[in-house]
Amino acid sequence: MTGKRMLHLNAFLMSTGHHEASWRLPESDPAANTDVRHYVELARTAERGRLDSVFFADSPALFSDVGRRPAGSLEPTVLLAAMAMATERVGLIATASTTYNEPYNLARRFASLDHLSGGRAGWNVVTTATLDAARNFNLDELPGHRERYRRAEEFVEVSAKLWDSWDDDAVLADKDAGRWGDAARVHPVEHAGRHFSVAGALNLPRSPQGRPVLVQAGSSEDGRDFAARHAEAVFTAQQTLADAQDFYADLKNRARRFGRDPALVKVLPGIVPVIGGTEAEALALERELDELIRPEYARDQLARTLRVAPSDLPLDGQLPADLPDEDEIEGAKSRYTLIVTLARRERLTVRELIGRLGGGRGHRTFTGTPDQVAAALEEWADAGAADGFNVMPPVLPSGLDVFVDQVVPLLQDRGRFRRDYDGTTLRDHYGLPRPTPVRVPLDGSLDDSQEIA
């Protein structure tokens, strides 16, 4: 046993990689975003490296200029079900929106994924911050930030009731007596709230993990409170060690204030590892990628994020002085603030800012040798900035291969990372307990009169 903090590692998967120009490299397959075999190989690589989990972001809208980079993606719960069949241990975390789903459907899909993966499902709970998505779901405007989080609170509450609606021992399988299940151990949720009315029990016995691991990734005030109340793992974008330390301490404190054990809320900053055999090789790879960015695409997107015209963003000038406050943003608040803060703090030109965002969309880039990257991860962990990392390879599959084959062994040698899985479920990997069903007093029997043949 070592006194050192063991890290948790999640692989954030995205088509040809997180660098927006990665698809232009000779090695990259531009059709990777719709190719299940690409993702199956990535999941196997993550499992070879004994990573805790793989993860997909998601939004129910076509989010980027299709000229710029691979656009569109396979729906994550469906894709991860396929990937589950090709792996045995690695966790499988899908993003899904509480604003544009119904709890009964989504709770069931995650319980299904948990069953068929043998207890490896996780849900990254998002409220979906784009007008594009709203306009695909009968709305003309993006629902307000606060309102989206209120709905998310109730959505997670109802989902937990559904996941807990079957006792773990509800299935009797008594062939002799002809009793398959015990209706007294299946509990209709009878939820009647502000956003949702859900009467019945889930149409699925309780899953191996009881509930999927809950993940959260928004860093606004509302987002942090939501994470502190519900999340078991938090993905976050932090540019500097000091910012990451502040975020880490703040989130753990919030969790404590909500009565939770802060050790059961794992904080994983996103990091983009740009790795070379020498530092010079790593820097050359970074430069090669940055030179493949087409700045006009990126400037258009930056202008939309900042609510200004592209002509207000000359490539070799700095950001305009009179940008809106975060309070005025109803979309992705924490992302907005991260970009503006980064540009102002480092006095970046628009062109430089685009380069920094294009590499990892505002996440921290570590460029160097495997040893340098491993040391940087250790430093952040020791400085109270991270329980682990959300690893965002700039190029896929090669960037995950090099991380798994060259960085992970160093972390293992330093006693920072498991050499093999201790358990079988995602909760096992993150050291999280299996939730016991919460029972609101009820009469305890299914109301059969509500069923129709």
Add this chain to the structure above:
Amino acid sequence: MTGKRMLHLNAFLMSTGHHEASWRLPESDPAANTDVRHYVELARTAERGRLDSVFFADSPALFSDVGRRPAGSLEPTVLLAAMAMATERVGLIATASTTYNEPYNLARRFASLDHLSGGRAGWNVVTTATLDAARNFNLDELPGHRERYRRAEEFVEVSAKLWDSWDDDAVLADKDAGRWGDAARVHPVEHAGRHFSVAGALNLPRSPQGRPVLVQAGSSEDGRDFAARHAEAVFTAQQTLADAQDFYADLKNRARRFGRDPALVKVLPGIVPVIGGTEAEALALERELDELIRPEYARDQLARTLRVAPSDLPLDGQLPADLPDEDEIEGAKSRYTLIVTLARRERLTVRELIGRLGGGRGHRTFTGTPDQVAAALEEWADAGAADGFNVMPPVLPSGLDVFVDQVVPLLQDRGRFRRDYDGTTLRDHYGLPRPTPVRVPLDGSLDDSQEIA
């Protein structure tokens, strides 16, 4: 080449089989309903038999008394994604509700399944006829039958627009020029209708089949019209050859009236094959299963379907004379009528009716040797009652094994069934064309101003 009609065969999968007591047999695994390995084996068996497809029914509610039989099921789109990875050719048809989903989410899941299976996805479109489901989605009452079908019409229309929103050649993958896709070949759907407003294009390039195969299974007036307008395959429950002939002719006529080629609407009655080495063995298996039914469970469910009290249904008496007309039923109209017609025509006691429904829920049972079953299928096909069959084994996996290993070879020998797959997609198997995108005149470019970074 033979002039005989080649059959289409779909395997309707359900936990331990379609007979409600199948789970009580010594050979059955009572946990099969949550075991992906069980379903993977069934899909492989179907593929070994060169069947067109496998299929799951579904409802977003806990539908049966949990004491009676295996209750709850893995969500079909997620489950079929897993099964896709273990098979290469067999089609994968999932049921999903138009009443309790949003088109953007569901169209995307089916397109995702189509991508990751290499073009094998099918969607059984249902409107979901139970109050139980309504009460899981914020409603106190079941929406009316007509209203559900109106929503289904628009749901399918929007879904088709989404599946067609990317031209087949929209992905350029031009690394040199730095142009991944051509925005002029990606078309926002801009749908604004009675039930849905959906602005954007799908967030996924067009899938191998263009659109999943559309299947329909309701046989009410509204259901038949819906099928005649949209369905490419129709699953139906018909007890007698005469009824099946009437249904077949009626559906083909309706399709013709809607301007469609009736040959492109495949009609597949459900059949429950109870197969033995001799007729006596088959009858013994049927009797063994029927004797394992607990009639009190089945009577409670029958009472709910018929809107009467269980005490109105003495096991050895006939159905009450004063049951409601189909017009008064807002739930599953055609199922209601099928049950009442069956009981009255054959003057069945409640106990006898329960036996008939317990074996296949009102679908036609063929009990006999493989030769007798194959002959019965040929007879229905030659008599203009079927383009193929929805095969509902009473016991799984053994009932599918015996069908594939003993009935299919006879159909092949008689020139009624393929000896190998001719193509790779579900459309190939059913002889259906790949749809060309329908283009409403538009300005043809993505409205970038709607995107937010």
